[in-house]
Amino acid sequence: MGDAGDAKAPVPVTQDLIASLKPAKVFKEFVQAEHQVTSLDYDDRGELCVTASDDETIQLYNCRSGKHVKTLYSKKYGVNLARFTHKSSAIVYASTKEDDTVRYHSMHDNKYLQYFRGHKRRVVSLEMSPVDDTFLSGAVDDSVRLWDLRSPAAQGHLRVQGHPVVAYDPTGMVFAVSINERAAVLLYDLRKFDHSPFLTIMIDDTAALSQIMIPPRVPIITYLGFSQTGQYILAGTSGDVHYVLDAFSGQMLFRLVGHVGLERAEGGSIGMVPTAGISGQELCWSPDGRIVIAGSATGQLCFWAIPEQPPASPPETLQPSGSLNGHGGLPRVVAFNPRCAQLSTAGAEVAFWLPDTQM
Template identity: 30%
Template sequence: MTAQPTQQTAVQLTDSIIESLKPALVFKNFQKEVNSLDISHDGKYLVAGCEDNSVSLYDLERGEKVNTYYSKRYGVDLVRFTHHNKTILCASKRDNNYRIMYWSLHDNNILCSFVGHTDQITHLDLNPLNSTFVSCSKDGTTRVWEYEKKQCLIRINKARAACFDNTGNVLACVFIKDDGGNAGGKDGNQGGPVVQQIHLFNAANYETKPFSIFPLEDVPEIKFLKFSFNGNLILLGSTENTITLIDAFEGKQLHKFTSSINDTGSFTVEAGFTPDSRYVLSGSEASKRITFWNVDTGKETQLMEFHPKTVACVKFSHVYCMLVSACQNLVVWIPERVYAQ
């Protein structure tokens, strides 16, 4: 398998290219479902975390598995590459200390663990500019850490979701507005509709007040958010089978995508942007398919039903014209015309 390398700024996907994506490689060596995927900054490696407490490393250029590593004591969730393509961060899955492991796959050594959260960790996001990362938890806090200095820089109370933009200069956090009009209330407005807000912070100085606040109306409970690669859009993954797309400068709602993403009321599948910021993609629990939406037209394109179970993880490479998706199987998709070569 070979795919043509492309630069993030040069990728221009079209509906026809999306529709031509076909499975080129299938890995079936997982004992249980894959719970997270990530691609290294250079596009060469793929890492997959699995419910069997394993992390598998793949060489995408060679199209082969490199090795499998185990964390049987703590479990594995939310695997993310650091700026080094053989070092990852991942959250524990079966540990009462709710640790984040800084793990070298080069020598299979956990370099350190970050401990501070008091409930399940729900999201990890690395700053593309430096060695800081953000973690979110069901304990109602967001923490910013420095993995090279091995320390917590700041704890942000009552922030339920957070992420960095693609420059690393902006941190976005989701809060709930309380009765007094301030972010961070416990349960919203005394039984009334929950009012959520996005606060944008200067990532170089977390102590300052947010430079922008977006009130979010008629948006279900937000589970995670992501910036588009060009920084113009923010994707809100939420309950009630909904993905909401907003303008990153003014907070204006642009689209609501409500296809058959899931049926459970809790967002169990991954969603994100393609590198050219022209499409939103998501896995599916209901249809077992992968869905793309054109951010300009709102048009929906579904890839063939190939996975036997819930498509919980999807990731589009920022270096190659390549899609990776996973349930209990891991599938690498490339455009049909490239596959034919």
């Protein structure tokens, strides 16, 4: 595998570059049979990535060399949503057994540095601040909590119904929370954590969804991500549509369709009541915020080039600009390296993708 970090200048992320991506390195031996990787995260420098799997392992990879570094275990507590802190040697992650504690773990000497207790049910969203050592967690106990790595006590607590998903904007001063009961995204000022949201974005897609099913079946929001400029919010769902929202006006700008949502990934027919399924980690922005890449239940990766100008009559429905094949099984985890032209996908295996010009 070529050195994904060799380029001295940033590589423009164009449609042609995305279309040329191919798996350069595939790791199958670090995911046990019948198990799946459930999350993947890059460190700040884009040199390392860490995965969490439902086989209760944490795997560390070097993205530059394309080599596996080490395996760590969390057999007692389970592991999901592993996220690097701003130190490449440490992560936070959600427990899946025993309790719902978030754990701060040193990978260097394989020991726990802190425990963050408070959630009473499964943690489904976990995000580090882009600017400091605070992080947000959302759980199906109807709560979102703000934490600081230096303290075991929550710094803030929001009551939120349902399956809350959290995201920071690039400044770290604003955060978003999804509310599935109302199909809404709420924006908060971090300095006023316990105040009401300063913007509520209602995702009203009734007209389009009614053409598919009556009454319309509103999909579960399972992912939130701000674009690099903070202008757009990507609201990913477990269904067959994702949304691009204007973070300032709250307007729904684009509907991304043409993929098959991961609610269907585990087989069987879908019911009237939507569920999250295995959705939540299968889509992302390109680092420049111009392209969205998402895994599909078909096994493909779909990508959409987001127009630079907002549509005259929003929302505009966008079909994929292209698709990629090559991931073995379902690409339930998709992440773009923040520092170079490298994509990672994961599920039953982990794959590092590079443009074919770099292989």
